[in-house]
Amino acid sequence: MDDLIDRLQQVVGQNGTVSGPDLAERAVSYWDSSPTEAKVLVRPKSTQEVSDILRVCHERGQAVVIQGGLTGVVEGALAGTDDVILSLEKMTAIESVDLMDGVAVIQAGAILQTVQEQLAEQGFLFPLDLGARGSCTIGGNVATNAGGMNVLRFGMIRNLVLGLEVVLADGTVLSSMNQMLKNNTGYDLKQLFIGSEGTLGIVTRVVVKLFPLPKSRQTVLLATESFDGVVNVLKTMQSDLAGTLSAYEVMWNNYFSSVTVEGAHSSPVSREYPYYVLVEAEGADPDADEQRFQKILEKVFEAGDVIDAVIPKSRAERDALWSIREDFEAALPAYLYDISLPIRSMTTYVDRLEKALTAWRSDASGLVFGHIADGNLHIFVTPFDDGFHHERCNEIVYGCLAGLNGSISAEHGIGLEKKKWLGNTRSEGEIKLMRGLKGLLDPTNLLNPGKVIDRAN
């Protein structure tokens, strides 16, 4: 093993590896403060170094776990004592921004928020946005096909990636750094790696599409009496906002009232309403956009779909509204779920879930919120009981999806945690093809082994 570390240090230098007590000081993830375990963590500074590390590991049949910002919630970056961890934390540069084409080339270890801010300084919007923005990395976002708040307008990161550079298990560098929106020349190989959770290759550099920065923004927190009201308002916003609706975050009462408690967030409206929606629109004409937004608000009030509303009067008030949605510390600890299903089935699902949870134990509940325009609900199931009831909660949350054409993971991915349930959402034929692709690209099962699917048998 010392020989392995020596060989890796020949690639990345003495400071490029972390092991022993220094490694144990690193937490397993944002969610788990246990010490990191692995043979060694290696920090390449370039694609060439990533390639050289994989060649060393490939020669020895050494498994490699890839790490980004460690904000994932499905144990997709979890390493064991026999693994080498490859962290992209030293590859953080925005290498170039093409002002004419609106395209940026970004290294995989760049933090999402830094990317958003640096591109904004150059007049561009990089529209991927999620609560973990301060820690998650572009490479991790690509590897997990991250979604977040603005998916209804801009899509998941899959829709923003024009090109990729990936290092394969044997160290081969696959450069697919396309810069155009259109390029129909055979199979679109980058799509294979987006959302593969580090099992097919290591993303090292990404070409992304940029958008003009918005010049206006309207935000409102609405309350509705019914889920029909929530859906009616969504339809109105989609049709009347001329494509500028950028976020539509729905919070069920049980979520909203759990995070607006003393010591957490204060609620600017009654905490008794059945549903709350945080709506945001971003446009290009401040005066006209504001007038249009006001008119739409009047319309949804008059239609009886909305029963209360708060419009923030400052940036600080707007941030306070968003923190109710994004900072859910007060609702934790809980088992976190991330399902998707058609909007028409959401109330059926939530009713089923509540009944099944209370039938299991009277103190159990599922706090619900999410990006409903994407069919995506996040659910926090309590009580947490230190993992003891996790399996039972999984059975209930996923079991209630039966017959509703839903998915066990809308955006978090599969990792280790949801692997057992993959068959609930994907067919045997699909899983067989996934195994075939894994066998083709990583025949000795060295890249993030055991995540998403088990090797072919």
Ligand code: ZN
């Ligand atoms: Zn989400």
